[in-house]
Amino acid sequence: MSELTELGLAEARDGLRAKKFSAREMTQAHIVSVAAARSLNAYLCETPEQALAMAAESDARLARGEARPLEGLPLAIKDLFCTENVPTTAGSRILEGFKPPYESTVTANLWRDGAVMLGKTNLDEFAMGSSNITSAYGQVENPWRRRGDNRPLVPGGSSGGSAAAVAARTALAATGTDTGGSIRQPASFCGIVGLKPTYGRCSRWGIVAFASSLDQAGPMTRSVRDAAVMLKSMSGHDPKDSTSAPVPVPDFEAALTGDIRGLKVGIPREYRIDGMPAEIEALWQRGIGWLKSAGAVPVEVSLKMTKYALPAYYIIAPAEASSNLARYDGVRFGLRVQGDSLDAMYEATRAQGFGAEVRRRILIGTYVLSAGYYDAYYLKAQRVRTLIARDFDEAFKSCDVLLTPTAPSAAFAIGEKSDDPIAMYLNDVFTVTVNLAGLPGISVPAGLSSDGLPLGLQVIGRAFDEETVLRAGEVIERAAQFTAKPQFIAGSA
Amino acid sequence: MSLIKGETGDWEVVIGLEVHAQVISNAKLFSGAATAFGAEPNTQVSLVDAAFPGMLPVINKHCVEQAVKTGLGIDAQINLVSVFDRKNYFYADLPPGYQISQYTRPIVGKGKLAIDLADGSTREIAITRLHLEQDAGKSLHDQHPSQTYVDLNRAGVALMEIVSEPDLRSAEEAGAYLKKLRSILRYLGTCDGNMEEGSMRCDCNVSVRKSGDPLGTRCEIKNVNSIRFVMQAIEHEARRQIAVIEEGGTIRQETRLFDSGRGVTRPMRSKEEAHDYRYFPDPDLLPLELDAEWVAALKRDLPELPDAKKARFATQYKLSSYDADVLVDEQANAEYFEAVAKGRDAKLACNWVTGDLFGALNKLGLDIARSPVKAGDLGALLDLIADNTISGRIAKDVFAEMLASGKSAASIVDEKGLRQVTDIGAIEQAIDAVLAKETGKIAEYRAGKDKLFGFFVGQVMKATQGKANPGLVNELLKKKLSG
Numbered sequence: 001m002s003e004l005t006e007l008g009l010a011e012a013r014d015g016l017r018a019k020k021f022s023a024r025e026m027t028q029a030h031i032v033s034v035a036a037a038r039s040l041n042a043y044l045c046e047t048p049e050q051a052l053a054m055a056a057e058s059d060a061r062l063a064r065g066e067a068r069p070l071e072g073l074p075l076a077i078k079d080l081f082c083t084e085n086v087p088t089t090a091g092s093r094i095l096e097g098f099k100p101p102y103e104s105t106v107t108a109n110l111w112r113d114g115a116v117m118l119g120k121t122n123l124d125e126f127a128m129g130s131s132n133i134t135s136a137y138g139q140v141e142n143p144w145r146r147r148g149d150n151r152p153l154v155p156g157g158s159s160g161g162s163a164a165a166v167a168a169r170t171a172l173a174a175t176g177t178d179t180g181g182s183i184r185q186p187a188s189f190c191g192i193v194g195l196k197p198t199y200g201r202c203s204r205w206g207i208v209a210f211a212s213s214l215d216q217a218g219p220m221t222r223s224v225r226d227a228a229v230m231l232k233s234m235s236g237h238d239p240k241d242s243t244s245a246p247v248p249v250p251d252f253e254a255a256l257t258g259d260i261r262g263l264k265v266g267i268p269r270e271y272r273i274d275g276m277p278a279e280i281e282a283l284w285q286r287g288i289g290w291l292k293s294a295g296a297v298p299v300e301v302s303l304k305m306t307k308y309a310l311p312a313y314y315i316i317a318p319a320e321a322s323s324n325l326a327r328y329d330g331v332r333f334g335l336r337v338q339g340d341s342l343d344a345m346y347e348a349t350r351a352q353g354f355g356a357e358v359r360r361r362i363l364i365g366t367y368v369l370s371a372g373y374y375d376a377y378y379l380k381a382q383r384v385r386t387l388i389a390r391d392f393d394e395a396f397k398s399c400d401v402l403l404t405p406t407a408p409s410a411a412f413a414i415g416e417k418s419d420d421p422i423a424m425y426l427n428d429v430f431t432v433t434v435n436l437a438g439l440p441g442i443s444v445p446a447g448l449s450s451d452g453l454p455l456g457l458q459v460i461g462r463a464f465d466e467e468t469v470l471r472a473g474e475v476i477e478r479a480a481q482f483t484a485k486p487q488f489i490a491g492s493a
Numbered sequence: 494m495s496l497i498k499g500e501t502g503d504w505e506v507v508i509g510l511e512v513h514a515q516v517i518s519n520a521k522l523f524s525g526a527a528t529a530f531g532a533e534p535n536t537q538v539s540l541v542d543a544a545f546p547g548m549l550p551v552i553n554k555h556c557v558e559q560a561v562k563t564g565l566g567i568d569a570q571i572n573l574v575s576v577f578d579r580k581n582y583f584y585a586d587l588p589p590g591y592q593i594s595q596y597t598r599p600i601v602g603k604g605k606l607a608i609d610l611a612d613g614s615t616r617e618i619a620i621t622r623l624h625l626e627q628d629a630g631k632s633l634h635d636q637h638p639s640q641t642y643v644d645l646n647r648a649g650v651a652l653m654e655i656v657s658e659p660d661l662r663s664a665e666e667a668g669a670y671l672k673k674l675r676s677i678l679r680y681l682g683t684c685d686g687n688m689e690e691g692s693m694r695c696d697c698n699v700s701v702r703k704s705g706d707p708l709g710t711r712c713e714i715k716n717v718n719s720i721r722f723v724m725q726a727i728e729h730e731a732r733r734q735i736a737v738i739e740e741g742g743t744i745r746q747e748t749r750l751f752d753s754g755r756g757v758t759r760p761m762r763s764k765e766e767a768h769d770y771r772y773f774p775d776p777d778l779l780p781l782e783l784d785a786e787w788v789a790a791l792k793r794d795l796p797e798l799p800d801a802k803k804a805r806f807a808t809q810y811k812l813s814s815y816d817a818d819v820l821v822d823e824q825a826n827a828e829y830f831e832a833v834a835k836g837r838d839a840k841l842a843c844n845w846v847t848g849d850l851f852g853a854l855n856k857l858g859l860d861i862a863r864s865p866v867k868a869g870d871l872g873a874l875l876d877l878i879a880d881n882t883i884s885g886r887i888a889k890d891v892f893a894e895m896l897a898s899g900k901s902a903a904s905i906v907d908e909k910g911l912r913q914v915t916d917i918g919a920i921e922q923a924i925d926a927v928l929a930k931e932t933g934k935i936a937e938y939r940a941g942k943d944k945l946f947g948f949f950v951g952q953v954m955k956a957t958q959g960k961a962n963p964g965l966v967n968e969l970l971k972k973k974l975s976g
Contacts, residue, residue, distance in 0.1 A: 082547045095546065102540060104547060206547040213776035241549050242778050320776055323579050326590020327544040331643065342585055342641070369581070369771035378773060 004029040005169040009226035023058035023072025030074040033170045033490035040141045042164040046119040054116040068114030076171035079120035082206040090208040091125040091135040094328045094353030104206025105238045113233040121161030127210040130427035132160030134357040143168040143486035147452035153411040156186030163190035170490045173221040179214045181431025184443035188406035188456030191445045195227045199438035200245035203238030209324040211317035214435040224474040228252035255467035261295030266399030270306035287457045290479035301395040305388045313432040315381035322365025389437040406443040406456035440466045442473040445482040495663040499735045506731040509659035514684035515692035516559045522651035523550030534644035542649040544588035556651040559683040569604025577778045581771040586630035596772040599624035608669040619658040664724040680824045699730045710744040726751040810839035825861045832868035874902035914961045927952045
């Protein structure tokens with residue numbers, strides 16, 4: 001373990017500018033920790049040479065006093081972002097060996113701002129999963145362990161590699177993507193901060209698509225401030241993505257005033273679900289108390305359609321996925337398994353290339369879009385989606401943000417839920433509504449479970465009001481004083 | 494209405510056409526890749542067209558403008574909000590596994606088009622809709638014994654699918670519909686209409702019924718690539734269906750292909766084998782919203798279209814319906830004609846353009862844009878006729894020379910000394926010389942053999958190498974012979 005890898009993104013930025021250490025030292029420390037943490041399987045691809053080259057450029061710029069916003073800061077990139085000439089797999093066999101000849105807009109923005117790429121992180125295959133066990137390249141281990149129990153735990157998913165990498169101090173921060181909770185839930189499981197921005201805040205161009213109307217990139221960091229810093233670089237209108245919003249990018253870091261006096265915090269009564277552990281309910285109440293102490297006003301709100309959110313999500317997301325994944329056909333890139341005919345080639349390629357969960361979702365999606373079923377499933381789910389968005393509109397008439405738990409449980413052991421897809425889908429119960437409504441949401445580590453695992457609280461805000469979300473999130477962060485560290489820290493034996 | 498005679502009586506043919514018209518645009522519908530015809534395979538393909546992971550479509554505004562113009566040109570409702578949908582199916586030349594099209598909410602709604610029939614009548618055909626969609630690439634099956642090659646140059650190119658109501662009643666009407674539609678598209682500059690290059694293709698829905706019966710089961714003939722083939726395919730398909738029904742069979746709804754070599758249609762796939770396209774709104778694209786003002790401005794700037802031009806030609810130039818049709822069919826022809834007719838005898842201009850010029854171009858295999866004789870040159874030739882510098886007869890020779898040499902009419906007339914003789918003394922001299930030699934014929938003429946007058950005219954013209962003004966020759970000859 002190096003002191004440099006313990007720093008936050010904002011601290012490291014300030015230290016580099018103050019010449020307390022060089023970008024090369026910062027990068028080298030992380031390259032060492034990435035290598036030391038290989039047992040977690042958080043990285044699918046390490047790019048140390050590229051990292052050192054980028055760090056050298058950063059040192060030159062720092063020396064010239066021309067530091068860019070993320071100058072010399074080593075990051076991990078979820079392997080769903082296409083990175084030029086660097087293998088990009090989406091956690092799938094079907095993209096094995098694929099090296100994109102282009103760079104995603106979000107990662108290009110990060111490099112434009114001086115960040116350093118350490119490598120690509122593991123994920124559920126095509127971002128479909130809540131535990132990282134659907135990756136074709138092996139599961140990721142959560143760096144946390146239950147107290148008195150040495151069984152490996154899942155890091156959550158789908159951005160599990162990114163969450164584990166940041167929690168284990170193998171990167172200052174990482175990118176994630178969130179379609180139904182894939183940033184916030186692993187952040188909660190790994191004790192870090194995860195922010196899903198408003199749909200349209202970050203460009204989707206160059207991110208392997210799962211469900212286009214829900215996918216959104218966001219930062220995964222060890223503090224709310226770091227999330228604010230990183231989000232600023234990731235954001236911005238992109239003419240190459242028609243769904244990217246032509247709105248200005250605020251200085252998110254400046255929004256962290258700590259002042260939430262008079263802020264109305266909605267507590268959605270429908271989020272008190274059956275079977276939720278008492279300690280999560282207790283954590284939630286503690287969170288309400290912290291915000292109240294800081295001058296905020298809790299108000300009870302109703303999100304009536306909540307119980308329909310999960311079924312609607314598990315129709316819409318697979319429907320879009322079934323179409324988005326049709327391009328993986330063995331014709332132009334990635335895996336091809338020969339067959340006697342075009343159809344035989346398709347069948348062999350896709351049967352070998354896709355894992356069980358991806359195949360399951362393609363089948364569900366194909367079914368719900370089929371003639372005779374479209375109205376009953378897809379169209380109805382879209383109507384539910386509209387009503388969910390209306391629920392939030394209504395709620396935001398009487399409050400400024402919502403506070404909820406991030407997930408209904410702490411991290412579970414590898415294998416604990418994998419035989420029951422429905423139980424697995426329930427992980428997303430508090431997060432999917434936010435994707436369906438296109439809103440920003442942040443998960444902030446707020447406490448530990450009785451067996452010592454991190455638990456997160458989620459703050460949800462109005463569309464394009466990440467500033468208030470971050471401000472409230474930071475107040476929770478301060479109040480929670482979450483200083484616990486995972487059992488596994490890279491390089492500390 | 495033309496009916497087809499069967500064994501059991503007369504049959505009515507019911508036809509609806511779906512035309513795929515490639516939008517004239519330098520770039521594709523959702524990517525910046527080029528669209529030129531005939532490029533080397535896979536040289537005009539962007540990462541979007543090849544559907545690489547994470548690539549996203551961005552609508553090309555020019556293509557939208559072209560579709561709206563076309564909608565306005567067929568007098569159709571323009572939908573200010575339309576939606577792009579994905580039509581999902583697997584094929585090697587369809588990289589994303591779906592075609593972006595418009596299903597429930599097309600950009601253009603109901604319109605109409607008047608077709609001109611051989612008997613001079615016109616009939617209005619209703620158009621159901623026009624929507625924008627992407628073309629697929631091309632599978633090349635003849636490059637390798639066991640493998641198929643794929644050329645993606647065409648993948649993503651913008652198409653307008655223009656769907657007619659089942660209002661057409663004969664192969665002739667279908668042909669007239671396609672000619673008129675092609676003419677409008679060319680006037681608007683929204684599609685070049687070149688069916689042989691595939692930039693306009695036609696699917697024909699054909700059914701037959703006894704007059705007054707409900708519609709019969711239809712078959713769709715896919716991708717017919719010339720107007721002549723469309724007419725042949727419909728004719729054959731109608732007769733095939735009649736024969737099947739009259740032999741006691743029933744028509745299965747199916748998709749068929751036209752074999753132009755044998756002039757027959759044959760089955761491609763039945764309704765049961767039809768794809769389930771699983772249409773749904775493309776989540777990568779927002780609904781397409783048009784500004785009413787922008788549409789109004791496009792409408793104001795529309796060019797004069799064939800029907801309006803034809804009506805104007807009939808009143809302004811007093812042309813027959815037939816002549817007007819011939820001239821307005823292609824905008825360039827109409828422009829050429831108007832340039833020649835301006836300030837001149839319009840009927841004469843029409844005869845020269847549709848007769849001499851079109852005949853010559855046809856022989857040379859040139860279109861009017863590449864005519865060796867430009868409109869101004871032809872006009873100058875007509876001026877020489879009008880001011881009696883040359884006769885109409887000599888003008889034909891001068892025109893032939895203009896085509897061959899590219900020289901102006903005036904210089905040809907000068908060089909070859911073709912200037913018409915209008916000097917009465919000179920003509921009288923020639924007449925006298927002829928008459929002096931033909932005393933016998935004069936007597937016959939005067940005895941009542943009127944037909945000999947033409948002989949005398951001929952002799953005088955011969956003596957003047959055709960340069961004598963024919964009117965003067967007639968006039969003076971008459972005087973001399975009667976005197």
